[in-house]
Amino acid sequence: xxxxxxxxxxxxxxxxxxxxxxxxxxxxxxxxxxxxxxxxxxxxxxxxxxxxxxxxxxxxxxxxxxxxxxxxxxxxxxxxxxxxxxxxxxxxxxxxxxxxxxxxxxxxxxxxxxxxxxxxxxxxxxxxxxxxxxxxxxxxxxxxxxxxxxxxxxxxxxxxxxxxxxxxxxxxxxxxxxxxxxxxxxxxxxxxxxx
Numbered sequence: 388x389x390x391x392x393x394x395x396x397x398x399x400x401x402x403x404x405x406x407x408x409x410x411x412x413x414x415x416x417x418x419x420x421x422x423x424x425x426x427x428x429x430x431x432x433x434x435x436x437x438x439x440x441x442x443x444x445x446x447x448x449x450x451x452x453x454x455x456x457x458x459x460x461x462x463x464x465x466x467x468x469x470x471x472x473x474x475x476x477x478x479x480x481x482x483x484x485x486x487x488x489x490x491x492x493x494x495x496x497x498x499x500x501x502x503x504x505x506x507x508x509x510x511x512x513x514x515x516x517x518x519x520x521x522x523x524x525x526x527x528x529x530x531x532x533x534x535x536x537x538x539x540x541x542x543x544x545x546x547x548x549x550x551x552x553x554x555x556x557x558x559x560x561x562x563x564x565x566x567x568x569x570x571x572x573x574x575x576x577x578x579x580x581x582x
Contacts, residue, residue, distance in 0.1 A: 416440065417500070417523050419463070421556045423533050431456075431465050431527040433500065438520045439513065443548030444475035449515055454492040454499070454527050458485035458537050461504030461545075463554065464512055465495055465525035471515040472499035478509030480545030484554055487537020492527045500525040502545050502552055509545060511552070533559055 417437035424430045451471045456463045461483045466472070482504055500523050503510040513523065529536060533556065540558035544551055 416550045416552070418553045418555065419465070419525075421533070421538060421554065423557075423559045424528075427530055427532060429529045429531055429533060429536055429538070431463060431525075431529075433465070433497075433523055433525045435524070437523050439511075439517075439523065439552070440549040441475060441511075441513070441517070441519045443550075444477040444511060447474040447476045447510065449473050450512070454495040454501075455490055456487070456492070456527070456529070456536070457489040457505070458487035458539070459483050460489070461502065461509075461543075462489075463527070464499065464501035464503070465492075465527040466497060466499035466501075466514075467495045468492075470499050472501075472512045473515050473517060474503075475511045475513070476506075476508045477547050478502065478504075478511045478545045478552075479547065480504060480509055480552075481543045483539075484541070484543045484556060485537045485539035490529065490531075490536065492529055494526075494528040496526045497524040502554070504545070511545075511547075533557075 416439050418434045419431055420434060421429065421431050449471050451469065452464075453468050454464045454466055461481055480502070498514040499512060500514070501512040503512065517523075533540065538556045540556045543554045543556070546552075
């Protein structure tokens, strides 16, 4: 293995370790990670194997409105537009996860799922007909950056007597662009030495 390849491997391994340490901090039945996955793309995604126990919540109504976020109101609704979802009341948690205003989502997949803290009583949105302890998988992709969408990095947990939902807004590491530049520089030096 060349010196360049060994250095690049170490840098990539260190980057993966940092991301793993940052994103594996919360414990909840359903965890939603929010990451900037491109220069102008943010993704909300539930982790695998999440499920919820609805005991302690009160069924409120069935709705169908567009997915989106409103960080200043503590609201996120994931999943595809057009699918109905059930709303349960009795959730308590932070009133916001950033100063951002309301924004409709354009690309959601899997099931409808979210939290709405805009009312005096917090609300939980789950797929229509959801049965307690069934898996929940959902995504929402938005154009923008963590900063431009008004998301404050951190961990936010909404709970009720039998379960909880955690939202992890993962910051973009400040060193990531610097690391990418360094890797490009190392590749250029390697090519220069060979050529």
